[in-house]
Amino acid sequence: MLCPTKNQKIHKSGTTAVKLAMLAFLLFASSSPAEETATHPSAGEDFPQSFAALVEKSAPAVVNIYARKIVHSRSQSLDGSAFWRLFRDTLLFGYGRERIENSLGSGVIVRSDGIIVTNHHVVEAAEGVVAALADGRVFNAEILLSDKRTDIAVLKIETRGEVLPYLEFGDSDLLRVGDRVLVIGNPFGLGQTVTSGIVSALARTSVGITDFRFFIQTDAATNPGNSGGAQVTMDGKLVGISTAIYSTTGGSQGLGFAIPANMARMVAETAVQHRPLIRPWIGLSGRRVPPQIAMVLGLPTKGVLVSGLYKGGPAAAAGVATGDIVMSVDGLAVDEPLVLRYRIATRLVGATVRLSLIREGSQIEIPVLLKAPPDVPPRNDRWLTGLSPLSGAKAASLSPALAEEIGVDSGIPGVVLLDVSAGSSADRLGLRAGDIIQAIDGRPINTVEELADFRMAAFKPWAISFNRSGEELTIGSR
Secondary structure, three states, X not given: OOOOOOOEEOXXXXXXXXXXXXXXXXXXXXXXXXXXXXXXXOOOOOOOOOOHHHHHHHHHHEEEEEEEEEEOOOOOOOOOOOEEEOOEEEEEEEEOOEEEEEEEEEEEEEEOOOEEEEOHHHHOOEEEEEEEOOOOOEEEEEEEEEEOOOOEEEEEEOOOOOOOOOOOEOOXXXXXXXXXXXXXXXXXHOOOEEEEEEXXXXXXXXXXXXXXXXXXXXXXXXXXXXXXXXXXEOOOOEEEEEEEEEOOOOOOOOOEEEEEHHXXXXXXXXXXXXXXXXXXXXXXXXXXXOHHHHHHHOOOOOOEEEEEEOOOOHHHHHOOOOOOEEEEEOOEEOOOHHHHHHHHHOOOOOOEEEEEEEEOOEEEEEEEEOEOOOOOOOOOOEEOOOOOOOOOEEEEEOOHHHHHHHOOOOOXXXXXXXXXXXXXXXXXXXXXXXXXEEEEOOEEOOOHHHHHOOOOOOOOOOEEEEEEOOEEEEXXXX
């Protein structure tokens, strides 16, 4: 399941930053990197006999992260999943719903002046963060930016002018299935450990552990504590940040997942420039090409069929039309809507991307200037009350900016539900947060005010049309 491993209770309650620093020093001082190398058949004579030189170059840039957290309650929303976050919690003390925990994870130095990339879930809600270097030194770390939607956090340690070892970002889009990688991290808090394997799959979009579901899958042994650690190519480039495993036991079963370096680099660049993280907007909605339609019309089965365009948005302004099929972005294949979303999310606002499209059987290329999503209409959050069947739901007018913020399709018009109270009328109807209300009795709904005006009339049937994760649904009294 997607959650931390079982807590280990400490008999003496209480902790301080000094204790965290001592723990970090002892772990590094008493252990040198251990290497566990998976065995794979050689595809040629260049199969390395040893990874020692690569480890010596890369390992000093991987750090241990210790985060002190005040936890009010552990979320149960993801229990039952076989996906495990790769950090380890140690329960220090706590009463009732509030307790103090120390999470153990990993991080990667990506700049010589002390910029570190790790996972958001490692430092989320942290009261204090300590980074322990491979040479045993410990530093208090400042969180520059922590983004839940990408599960990437960027930290800064004060180096006082010292040049630290670091890993350069590689281009994760150039990875191929079968490429060898090293995974470096701090499993189970034991100290720095190195494992090796191959890239088993790319563009894994069914792993629902971040909003941008696009992961590198490897078979290298990966365990709790590796969260935020490095996935390194044979030329010493950082291509992934370890984030989760698929396991029925919580231990490694050869299914490790990493956030691509291109996503981590975009977040890191934003953080070091002290800018807010604003994701670029392309202003279109799309869907998979239905196989039956593709077969009849001779269309490609992969790609994104443009089903809607935001008026005046970047795609519409560039000349993209509904019915076009997006095949690639900057030459990188787009197999489905989630892949298109990822490709755009790794760019910066103001960048121009080249869309390769199929239009009426011909291939064309259109440059699109990405913009910041507009906050129009204003969201105007409101709890719905009274005789409305939606009573008990918190709704907001859906703008492109809000759609990007909460991770829903910005091309779908309507009003989005931000929350649904348990036991309310909306809850009993089966509505959920993230549902987009599009129409009532066939009348389009575009603002919260229009939705709030809807009231049930005695003995009069009604129907609510809404979109849930791209699926058109209807509920009502009929």
